[in-house]
Structures are given as structure tokens and as C-alpha cells.
Amino acid sequence: MNTKPLHTLGIALALCAGCPAKEGDGKDTKKDDKAKVAGKDEKAAKKPDAKKRDATKPDATKPDDEKADSGEEPPKAAATDEEIAKWFAGCWGAFGKDWDAFGKCYAEDAVSIDGMGTHHGREAIVTTAKEYTASFSDMAGGLQLTLVNGNNIVAIARTGGKHTGPLKMPGAPEISATNKTYSVLAGHVVTLDDSGHEVTKEWFYADSGSMMGQLGLNEQPHRKALDKNWETRPVVIAKNDDAEKKNLDAHNAFITAFNAKDLEAIGDALADDAVWSEAASPADMDKKAFLAGLPSMFKAFSDLKITNDTAWGAGDYVVSTGTWAGTNDGDIKEMKLKKTGKQVSLAFVEISEFKAGKVAKNWIFYDGMQFAVQLGLVPAAGGEAPAGDTAKPDAKPDAKPDAKPDAKPDTKPDTTPDATPDATPDAKKAG
Secondary structure, eight states: OOSGGGGGGGSOGGGOTTOOOSSOOOTTOOHHHHHOOTTSSHHHHSOOOHHHHTTTSTTTTSOHHHHHHHTOOOOOOOOOHHHHHHHHHHHHHHTTTOHHHHHTTEEEEEEEEETTEEEESHHHHHHHHHHHHHHEESOOOEEEEEEEETTEEEEEEEEEEEEOSOBOOTTSOOBOOOOOEEEEEEEEEEEEOTTSSSEEEEEEEOOHHHHHHHTTSOOSOOOOOOOSOOSOOOEEEOOOOHHHHHHHHHHHHHHHHHHTTOHHHHHHTEEEEEEEEETTSSSOEEHHHHHHHHHHHHHHSTTOEEEEEEEEEETTEEEEEEEEEEEOOSOBGGGTBOOOOOEEEEEEEEEEEEETTEEEEEEEEOOHHHHHHHTTSSOOTTSOOOTTOSOOOOOOOTTSOSOOOOOOOOOOOOOOTTSSSOOOTTTTOOO
């Protein structure tokens, strides 16, 4: 991550657009889970048949005819990867259009985490989505990239809409309609049940500074609103083959080099024409600009470290979730900021596209607002937010990791008729 996320320092956190979620912080993640990496065990990529998947359910062994007599629904057959991808697109498409279908995308006890907080249960998730659509009209966007590995999905989505109604923020005054439009990219992480038919947990990552800036509520540098979808919007299914494993190894080597602050090795891991995209930075960076900003960041956070909770491959892409953490024990000269001595811990989801074994394109989603809050430079609603008090992924890699980054989700999905998928089960969170 670059020091540029500090552009959010001037935002009034009274808006609470980036308030850290207090629940689902992933602290119960087991160390053994972190050691797992998707694709390292080909068996993990093979889904158990429907009967085996439902074996843990109390009535899984009961004959279907007996279940029918008792009024119970027979277990659903395990969904294929292709079916999961199609289903996911359908959930996005149902957002704001068919609330009944949208709700059925979630398990009754599903958990959804975004910048607005942690939402427990299908009913609460749908209610939050409806409140969002009451604040924003003319929603447009949809899924730009969808990656599927077993019962895990990670997507890049374009979300946004026109702010035409009052926006309710937790712990903050209601924000009157600005009649301005915002459109940003966000990261959506989803874990499905064993059958692949319902969301059990999801995380939504987006930068609140960019959203608020586009709505005219943040004067600091921020990304401009997107005016169109990607020309192509790939849907990639993991094969867990040797090619994906090599990309995963390359990703792990990059993380090792970063944590060692080895600038030469970091540069070698990037393609010459690599593009580095951070949601909280005003603009994308090329390889030269990205490398030029690292020395300053390493001086400002001498113990800076990236810890991956999950990592898996899908085609030319590698997905990882984890934490960017360090102590601000040095000045940040670019921002004219003196060291604070405070610790920072940001949860993120990262998607890297590899070409010839090197990173060609990298997207990182996290809420830059949290950076300022944890450094004590911006007050958090209800008091100062302790470093590390953020949502994190339940680490479970592989073809079906259960856990996903608890995100600092912020924005909400934009459903778009022209977009294949459009609204996702959690993609409704704003800001």
C-alpha cells in the first residue's frame, strides 16, 4: 500500500462512512487456517457430492420420501462452479429489482460486513439494502471481474448511484441529498454454504473517501467517478492446476519481498508495464511511481508487514485477503505529518493479474479513512478507534475457504441492466 491513502485525512468522520465494524473481526481465525493456500491441495478443488456435503446436517441421512412426508425440503444438489458463477450474477441482478430473490441469495443466519457495520441474518441484510436504494437512484455498474474457487467468490464491482434521498449513517447525523452521483470500484468477498446455494458470510471493501468526495462531501484528493464499465468483464473459474500454483508462488514471493523491504525483489516481481491500483489513492500508479513511494512508507512504518489470511488462484489471477499493519514511528514527509507512534491495521482484499510470472495489474481494496482514524488524525464516531479493530477474513483458503476478509466494506453494489451480474448479496452497502 502507498502513503497516498492519507488523502482522506481531511474528511469529517462524523459522516461515519468509514466507521470500522466492531464485529466479525476475524480474531478467531486459526493459525492452521492461515497456512492453507488454495490450489496447494488439488483434492480441495474437488467438491464433495451433494450427499457428502449434507452429511453434517441432522436429517441428511433421512430418505427423501420421508422428508417429503414431514414437510422438509430435500437437500439441494451441490452446485457446479459454473452454476455458482451464474447464480452470483443473478444475485447482483436481483438487487433493487426483486427483493425476494435477493434475500434468497443469503442463508437465514448469514453475516454481512461493510462500512456501515455488521449485519446479522437475511432479514437485516435485505433491510439494509432497501435503505440504501432509498438514498440512491439511477444505480449503475455491476460486476467487472468474478473469480470462483470452490465455495469462495471474490469480485471487483463498479457501484454507485445518484444521491437523491437522505442518507442514514450509523452514529452520525443524516446526510441530506446532494443530487450528485458517485461511482467507484469495490471488492466483494463471499463464502457460500457447502452446497454452493447461499451466502453464509460476505465482506464488502470500498473507499469511503472517494465516495464522499464524488458527492461533494470531501474536498481532499479522491478518485473521479467512473463513467463506464470495463470493456470485458471476465468470469474465471479456478482449475487449481500447475499454472495457478506458479502464480500463487509468485504472489507469496512478492509478499516476502515486501515484508523484507527488498526494493529490488519487489521491482523484479512486477512487469515493466505493471499498473498498481489502490481504491484509496486518487489515481492508479505505474511501476516507477509505485516503487518511488515505497522508501518513504517503509521509513514511516519501520515494522510494516502484510499478513495474508487467505490466498488462492483462478486462471491468471491470485486473490488474497489479510492485514496491512505497522507502527507509525517515522514522519510522513509527503503529507507533512510528524510521527504519531500509533499502530495501524487495515484489512484488505487484493486481486493480482499475472503475466509470464509477474504482476501485470494489481487492485487493492480497503478503506483509507481507517488509516487516518487509527493514526488519531481524524476522530472516529463515538471516540478514537483502536488500531486493528477492523473486520478481517476468516481465513480459509482453497477451493472453499470459509472465511473471507471482514472488510471495511463501504460502498454498495450498483445494479446495472447491461452488466452481467448486477447486484450482489452484500453489494448494497454505501460508503
